[in-house]
Amino acid sequence: MKRRKSSVPTVKDVAREAGVAVGTVSRVINGKPVTEEYERKVREAIRRLDYHVNSYAQGLKATRTYTVAVLIPNTINPFFGSLVNCLHQALADRHYRLLLCCTDSNLRQEQEYVDMARMNKVDGIIGLTYNPSLQIDPSTPFVSIDRAFDPNIPCVASDNFAGGQLAARKLIELGCHKAAFLRVGSDLDNEPNKRRAGFEHGCMAGGLEYDCCVYSDNIDPKGVFRDFLMSHIHDGRLDYDGLFCGTDYFACCVVQILKEAGIQAGRDVQIIGYDGVRLFGSEGYLCSTIEQPVRDIAETAVDLLLGSHNYHAAPLVCLPITFREGGTTRPL
Amino acid sequence: MKRRKSSVPTVKDVAREAGVAVGTVSRVINGKPVTEEYERKVREAIRRLDYHVNSYAQGLKATRTYTVAVLIPNTINPFFGSLVNCLHQALADRHYRLLLCCTDSNLRQEQEYVDMARMNKVDGIIGLTYNPSLQIDPSTPFVSIDRAFDPNIPCVASDNFAGGQLAARKLIELGCHKAAFLRVGSDLDNEPNKRRAGFEHGCMAGGLEYDCCVYSDNIDPKGVFRDFLMSHIHDGRLDYDGLFCGTDYFACCVVQILKEAGIQAGRDVQIIGYDGVRLFGSEGYLCSTIEQPVRDIAETAVDLLLGSHNYHAAPLVCLPITFREGGTTRPL
DNA sequence: TTGTATGCGTTATCAT
């Protein structure tokens, strides 16, 4: 890579050009009180030399970098993409920069990214992580999304339990008699695992019979769902008339599997996902779903990270969810 | 935000703890030759004090930050999300960090992000930008994606012209007799605009009759496409039996509009998009499409940015595209 | 209000 021209102007150059002291230049830059006359001279010199502050020198003194690292599995999954986008928005509004750290790409590199923060390179971390043994330096502000794994780490998530309950209630409203919960994923004790608990609670409260089909991570979701569903199809009819899937992704898999078996979502079976993924961010929902308030989650996480709160213990913030029709349930 | 404990250990502390000079510590850190005995002492001191280098101080001397800014409209559109993910991968492989700059969020902030680079905050920029009057500091390495707007700026894109030609050829193979090209977007002279040119060329070469429906930016795509298509439906039949859409997003819009009008993609009309978007990155294609080699684009852009090439003029690299069936065309 | 001088944590250049 080409290097910069060696002669990048510094405060010293500006001071000389303007005929003032470096302190004055610094004050102008930082909006400290300065005589109008001097201010003008400095600004002109800055313009003439095309001067820009070197934020590395700045950060060296300030121990503040205005940069936040975001740890996320990837940006391909539309839910993650949307979350990253909202986080960027929230950070940019507060004049913070976003250092993107995709943890999928170099698997289990989460720890490395967390360590990076200690090098004073970022002011804080917002992480949606799965590493069960993640060690977080207590001196680095950290906000977790979807996972409350340390009493000192604030966590923000959608109200997963209520989301599961709501899904159950909707299936009941839709007249279902036998439901199932489907999911593949981390065994970690994270928030999304409450979706199942909420669903079970909702089913029991409403008298809806249900089964659970829950598999560990690192398994091809489509494969296990196909096996499960196929073993529950008799004479072309599915044993269940309502399905709640852990994510919209799973719901989409299920919809397609059933379609291939001649069973149509919304007509023969009611299917609800979780996340609220929309194609291209604006089109309709991919499936009927429990929508997460992505924007609120991002705003809250950033507020929690940058705000100077004074909680006795780190809070768990559960934000309200919404049911959205997306074609895989009959209109109510 | 909580501040770090004031006593973050520095090289000086490590030196004192290890009973050596700061220079020796620095040498150990940077892998310069050091006696085994000293190396051991320093490493132990580093471990004991839990020392981490301050990269701001490092950057101050080195003028190298190992950080690259990526300018992209957003991470919601799955194509952008996928591109960002690949760029992250390519950068991480080379031990570079990715500073994410979504230009949609604060509209037309592209210039601001470019300016940021001059503050020595990033080593280079990879930008997928639309700002027609973007001023790029010639001393900041910049690689453009999809837009060749300066003879000094390398540009990498998919082979848009060939993609357009391929789409035309496919429609011809599918037996189409009257085709149309649909698109909404920037009037900018960027690479994706060659999709239309290639398509026209392909149609003419193959004797396929065609129309073009091209609209400027900032228009609701679904609205204009609906108007256009509706005016071309007579007695429930579409005037066209083949459609090439500027992006997969447009193709999806069109598919849905036609579906509502009782016209089925793949059966009544052959529809091809552009990008190669896949739901959740792994499922099937959203529509039949000309797939961009996102991974190669990212790798090439990073290589161009970080590599020490010596071109007389900045190259335009057009990477090969592929046709993919995605259900909106009849199987060939 | 403005100028001067010192320190931030690191690396590089000297001597040793």
Add this chain to the structure above:
DNA sequence: ATGATAACGCATACAA
């Protein structure tokens, strides 16, 4: 090979 010390560019406490 190692130790001491001078930059790097900026902010700030202090002096004027």
